[in-house]
Amino acid sequence: RNQTQERDNLYRTGSNILKGTRDKTKRKQAYQLLMKAADLGSTRAMEKIAYALLFGDQLPQNITAAKILYEALAEEGSPRAHTALGFIHATGTGVYPNQAKALVYYTFAAIGGNHVAQMILSYRYSAGISIPHNCEAALIQYRNVAKHVANKLTFAGGILGGKVRLTERHENPYSSDGVLDLDLYQYSKFLAEKGEVQAQVTLGQLHLVGGRGLEQDPYKAFYYFSKAVKAGSTYALAFLGKMYSEGSEAVPQDNETAFKYFKMAADRGNPLGLNDLGLAYLHGKGVPVSYTVAFQYFQKAAEKKWIDAQYQLGLMHYYGLGVRQDYALAYKYFHLASQSGHVLAFYQLAHMYATGTRVARSCHTAVELYKNVCEQGSWSEKFLSAYFAFREGDIDSSLLQYMLLSEMGYEVAQSNAAFILESKQSTIVRENQTYPLAQLLWIRAANQGNLFYTVIIIKYPSPYYTWYTKNLYSTHILCSGKQANKIHGLGEVRLIAYYWEQGFIVSLDVHLAKRFYDMALQSSQEAYAPVLLALAKLEVVHFFSEIQRASVSVTYHLLLLYSTSEHWEVFFLNVLCISLLLSIACHNR
Numbered sequence: 346r347n348q349t350q351e352r353d354n355l356y357r358t359g360s361n362i363l364k365g366t367r368d369k370t371k372r373k374q375a376y377q378l379l380m381k382a383a384d385l386g387s388t389r390a391m392e393k394i395a396y397a398l399l400f401g402d403q404l405p406q407n408i409t410a411a412k413i414l415y416e417a418l419a420e421e422g423s424p425r426a427h428t429a430l431g432f433i434h435a436t437g438t439g440v441y442p443n444q445a446k447a448l449v450y451y452t453f454a455a456i457g458g459n460h461v462a463q464m465i466l467s468y469r470y471s472a473g474i475s476i477p478h479n480c481e482a483a484l485i486q487y488r489n490v491a492k493h494v495a496n497k498l499t500f501a502g503g504i505l506g507g508k509v510r511l512t513e514r515h516e517n518p519y520s521s522d523g524v525l526d527l528d529l530y531q532y533s534k535f536l537a538e539k540g541e542v543q544a545q546v547t548l549g550q551l552h553l554v555g556g557r558g559l560e561q562d563p564y565k566a567f568y569y570f571s572k573a574v575k576a577g578s579t580y581a582l583a584f585l586g587k588m589y590s591e592g593s594e595a596v597p598q599d600n601e602t603a604f605k606y607f608k609m610a611a612d613r614g615n616p617l618g619l620n621d622l623g624l625a626y627l628h629g630k631g632v633p634v635s636y637t638v639a640f641q642y643f644q645k646a647a648e649k650k651w652i653d654a655q656y657q658l659g660l661m662h663y664y665g666l667g668v669r670q671d672y673a674l675a676y677k678y679f680h681l682a683s684q685s686g687h688v689l690a691f692y693q694l695a696h697m698y699a700t701g702t703r704v705a706r707s708c709h710t711a712v713e714l715y716k717n718v719c720e721q722g723s724w725s726e727k728f729l730s731a732y733f734a735f736r737e738g739d740i741d742s743s744l745l746q747y748m749l750l751s752e753m754g755y756e757v758a759q760s761n762a763a764f765i766l767e768s769k770q771s772t773i774v775r776e777n778q779t780y781p782l783a784q785l786l787w788i789r790a791a792n793q794g795n796l797f798y799t800v801i802i803i804k805y806p807s808p809y810y811t812w813y814t815k816n817l818y819s820t821h822i823l824c825s826g827k828q829a830n831k832i833h834g835l836g837e838v839r840l841i842a843y844y845w846e847q848g849f850i851v852s853l854d855v856h857l858a859k860r861f862y863d864m865a866l867q868s869s870q871e872a873y874a875p876v877l878l879a880l881a882k883l884e885v886v887h888f889f890s891e892i893q894r895a896s897v898s899v900t901y902h903l904l905l906l907y908s909t910s911e912h913w914e915v916f917f918l919n920v921l922c923i924s925l926l927l928s929i930a931c932h933n934r
């Protein structure tokens with residue numbers, strides 16, 4: 346029994362370290378602990394070691410060794426091992442590609458409850474990759490994964506940052522070449538100590554959430570929020586309330602105190618406070634449940650354009666809490682919130698389309714919306730580690746990670762993997778496999794018909810790109826053009842694409858693009874999901890194109906401005922947090 350305990354302790358300590366840090370030395374130590382646990386017979390530790398061997402995380406990448414280990418684990422029925430073997434056979438990593446074998450492994454893994462495998466299978470069903478296209482089968486799997494993701498989301502807006510597109514690195518705001526090379530964190534700290542209220546609130550948020558490079562630290566969060574409260578910030582009041590409501594090492598869980606802070610913030614018209622007060626009445630935290638009062642607070646917060654409040658109003662209409670059940674109004678509010686990227690609103694809309702509630706049932710639309718929710722799952726963090734590996738010249742590790750994400754259906758990962766393959770820096774893919782695989786990935790990316798991508802690429806004609814990339818883009822545009830033809834109402838987008846091919850249009854006009862999207866949205870049901878997703882992303886791009894125009898310190902103050910203005914949304918704050926975290930992580934490297 347002692348041995349079992351020791352084994353489990355070793356595993357827990359090791360995997361906790363891996364979860365919490367990107368620091369190389371610490372990760373190496375974690376793997377040493379896991380190896381000891383594996384020697385004592387821990388299957389989960391073996392899974393982690395096999396993963397590290399396959400993707401080259403701190404252990405020297407050795408695909409043969411990984412495969413042997415995974416095969417042993419698969420014998421014992423490990424779903425993760427089945428997924429990995431499916432991946433190895435699908436991509437021909439160290440073996441000859443075999444889609445039939447891959448499918449068998451993926452199916453076993455999916456039945457065993459592995460979410461990654463379920464996503465891979467859904468993508469294969471919906472895109473008809475090595476199995477016949479089957480929307481309903483895709484829907485079942487995606488819904489399952491989306492449910493899991495929706496339950497775990499901590500940010501209402503999901504994680505939007507971090508998916509660096511390698512082909513656009515020159516212009517990408519998230520990359521080291523953009524705004525984020527600035528040491529924003531140090532600068533915010535400096536401003537916060539000087540008494541800049543918004544910097545205090547932002548730092549409090551960052552420490553509350555935690556993440557790469559910046560440790561979650563409730564004490565520091567409390568410190569900064571308290572400072573900001575003294576300086577009169579109503580947001581900080583609401584955040585303090587949140588800390589009491591959730592409870593942590595620094596602050597005991599206390600519904601009454603939380604309520605008191607929410608009330609103070611709400612009384613002064615703060616939308617976050619209003620929203621939280623609504624939640625307190627909805628769930629009976631610190632007050633008796635009252636749907637009517639909750640509804641009123643959500644309405645007030647929604648009037649101030651608070652996205653989560655729009656979503657909550659949607660829910661109340663949907664379930665008839667405090668108001669008469671009304672699917673039409675529910676739809677209206679979910680739609681509104683989703684336009685700003687509220688992931689849970691996507692989830693609810695997907696459900697409405699899947700069941701045909703208030704709207705005509707559409708498996709296709711439901712699948713696209715669910716897919717988007719699934720793509721916010723914790724696995725999307727691999728984008729960061731793949732990107733860092735790429736920057737550090739660890740090309741094989743980066744490529745494999747992008748390929749796994751590609752299998753899961755991420756369009757950005759497909760483009761990135763193809764991009765890396767073409768650079769011919771990878772050694773794990775056989776010479777005569779490189780181009781066929783790259784082409785396959787480009788085609789898959791193009792077939793996803795990402796409407797946003799179509800408009801965005803108009804911004805980037807020449808001189809950064811080689812002929813091949815240009816060729817790709819015109820291929821992509823042709824594909825989207827075909828889709829646009831099929832989908833009535835997307836003719837405008839096609840027209841821009843046409844102009845671009847002729848070399849007329851050079852720069853992106855966000856407002857124009859938005860108008861096109863809106864028009865397309867009005868005139869076609871089919872276009873619903875792609876347009877909605879494109880609009881949500883357009884908001885981010887618009888935000889960054891605004892701040893990119895500004896200079897260093899102006900940039901920072903603009904960020905602050907965004908966070909105080911009436912139009913400030915949870916959404917922007919998320920983007921800001923993620924970008925800050927990313928810049929810190931980059932800096933630490």
Ligand SMILES: *[C@@H]1O[C@H](CO)[C@@H](O)[C@H](O)[C@H]1NC(C)=O
Pocket residue numbers: 407408409410413
């Ligand atoms: C990879 O692992 C295999 C099997 O364990 C071993 O035979 C081989 O020498 C290893 N290769 C390298 C480069 O370490």
Ligand SMILES: *[C@@H]1O[C@H](CO)[C@@H](O)[C@H](O)[C@H]1NC(C)=O
Pocket residue numbers: 598599600628629630631
């Ligand atoms: C706070 O309220 C929630 C929801 O009603 C309840 O589950 C929890 O136990 C309460 N906490 C305390 C400390 O009373």
Ligand SMILES: *[C@@H]1O[C@H](CO)[C@@H](O)[C@H](O)[C@H]1NC(C)=O
Pocket residue numbers: 775777778
């Ligand atoms: C690729 O090259 C390997 C060895 O160099 C060879 O065994 C294989 O048949 C080739 N595949 C194709 C499709 O030409």
